[in-house]
Amino acid sequence: MIVHFYTAPKQKHEYNIRLLKLLCQHHGIEVTEDVKAADVVFVSCCDTMDLEILAKARKLGKPIIAGGSVSFMPAMRLWADYVCHGEAYDFIAKFASIRHLEELVDFPEVATAEKGQGVLNEHIDYALNPLIQCNTTAYYYYCGKGCPQLCQYCALAWSRTWQKAPQILVERAIFTMPKKGRLFPMVSFWDYTLATPLLKRLGILDVKIKEYNRTAGYYAGKRVRTGVEFVDADVRKKLAKPLSQEEINTFIHYTKRNGHEAVLYFIAGLESTEKIIDFFSKVPVDMALQPRMKLVFTYFEPQSITPIGDFRLDHRSTIDRDEIFAALQQMNRRFRFHQMGGIAHSTWRALMGRATTLDDLDYYWSLRNVKENDVLLEAAAKRGHMGSLTLKEVMARPRATRKVKYVYDGT
Numbered sequence: 001m002i003v004h005f006y007t008a009p010k011q012k013h014e015y016n017i018r019l020l021k022l023l024c025q026h027h028g029i030e031v032t033e034d035v036k037a038a039d040v041v042f043v044s045c046c047d048t049m050d051l052e053i054l055a056k057a058r059k060l061g062k063p064i065i066a067g068g069s070v071s072f073m074p075a076m077r078l079w080a081d082y083v084c085h086g087e088a089y090d091f092i093a094k095f096a097s098i099r100h101l102e103e104l105v106d107f108p109e110v111a112t113a114e115k116g117q118g119v120l121n122e123h124i125d126y127a128l129n130p131l132i133q134c135n136t137t138a139y140y141y142y143c144g145k146g147c148p149q150l151c152q153y154c155a156l157a158w159s160r161t162w163q164k165a166p167q168i169l170v171e172r173a174i175f176t177m178p179k180k181g182r183l184f185p186m187v188s189f190w191d192y193t194l195a196t197p198l199l200k201r202l203g204i205l206d207v208k209i210k211e212y213n214r215t216a217g218y219y220a221g222k223r224v225r226t227g228v229e230f231v232d233a234d235v236r237k238k239l240a241k242p243l244s245q246e247e248i249n250t251f252i253h254y255t256k257r258n259g260h261e262a263v264l265y266f267i268a269g270l271e272s273t274e275k276i277i278d279f280f281s282k283v284p285v286d287m288a289l290q291p292r293m294k295l296v297f298t299y300f301e302p303q304s305i306t307p308i309g310d311f312r313l314d315h316r317s318t319i320d321r322d323e324i325f326a327a328l329q330q331m332n333r334r335f336r337f338h339q340m341g342g343i344a345h346s347t348w349r350a351l352m353g354r355a356t357t358l359d360d361l362d363y364y365w366s367l368r369n370v371k372e373n374d375v376l377l378e379a380a381a382k383r384g385h386m387g388s389l390t391l392k393e394v395m396a397r398p399r400a401t402r403k404v405k406y407v408y409d410g411t
């Protein structure tokens with residue numbers, strides 16, 4: 001079988017495409033740049049937005065095999081002929097020896113519209129993962145999946161069990177880079193205990209606030225990032241992670257003292273603008289501009305595979321970014337407000353995850369450029385995808401949990 005990778009222009013050199021091509025090469029599968037010469041088209045979707053590539057690939061008139069981090073979405077198997085559900089290492093090894101595409105239906109991990117979802121394959125052959133240079137100094141290395149934090153809305157945590165590459169491989173990747181190289185590990189939860197000189201080689205360090213505070217931020221890297229998620233401590237504890245305002249303030253204090261630039265992630269939509277301003281009013285005043293602290297807000301987007309995937313889409317509200325920014329300027333000038341998408345966009349993404357029929361999927365796809373949230377909510381109500389869970393109900397019930405099945409540490 002001759003394979004063509006159909007990609008978006010910006011995706012062409014992305015890590016996952018280069019990794020997949022390498023796996024094909026490893027198993028002797030011919031890859032062509034000429035779509036006409038291909039027997040089958042491979043499409044990689046690692047985010048809802050990548051469904052656009054799948055939508056375009058359907059027009060090529062070739063059979064499509066799709067995969068990627070969002071392989072759990074029904075949309076994938078509705079639009080592709082076959083979906084590899086989970087990691088592609090075993091799939092590509094087996095694909096190398098098939099003679100007819102129909103044989104794929106018998107692969108346990110393969111999903112199709114008729115067959116339904118496949119059995120999740122979580123086998124990552126870390127030793128095969130390449131270190132890939134993406135610009136002069138940035139190197140990427142795939143070193144884990146899933147997340148043990150189990151935030152209640154996060155598909156990364158609920159679509160996979162947590163696993164990570166053996167530390168020795170991460171260290172080897174760092175040693176392989178030239179002196180000026182910086183490693184950007186592809187992982188949703190950083191849990192390696194690298195010695196300080198090795199930490200220095202990371203482009204940005206994902207930190208846990210409690211851990212950072214415990215060591216008074218004694219990290220050698222210049223940039224750190226972490227998720228605060230919600231400004232209300234109770235919501236934070238129930239939906240994300242338990243962190244007190246004092247712990248967050250201590251973190252902000254240490255980043256200042258250590259000269260660390262930081263990125264803080266927040267989720268908007270469940271708390272009012274006033275509540276957000278109130279949260280920041282409790283952070284110590286600092287009128288110096290450095291070191292910068294970037295605030296990244298994204299609207300709450302309940303992902304269908306999570307315990308709160310059925311959250312009511314009309315129970316989220318917009319925040320006034322300008323009002324928050326103006327208030328921040330009076331209190332702490334280290335903060336920079338990252339550009340944020342509108343609530344309509346997150347509603348649309350949630351609807352793409354909720355569509356389980358081709359008709360719904362095509363309909364929601366046709367609404368992808370709609371900017372008015374009300375129009376999308378109306379569509380959701382008409383098609384029975386508004387959701388039923390309220391924040392009050394989520395707060396009243398126990399936090400969902402699951403077993404972290406395994407952590408691959410190479411032993």
Ligand code: SF4
Binds near residue numbers: 151189
């Ligand atoms: S939101 Fe971040 S910390 Fe929470 S489960 Fe997802 S990846 Fe982990």
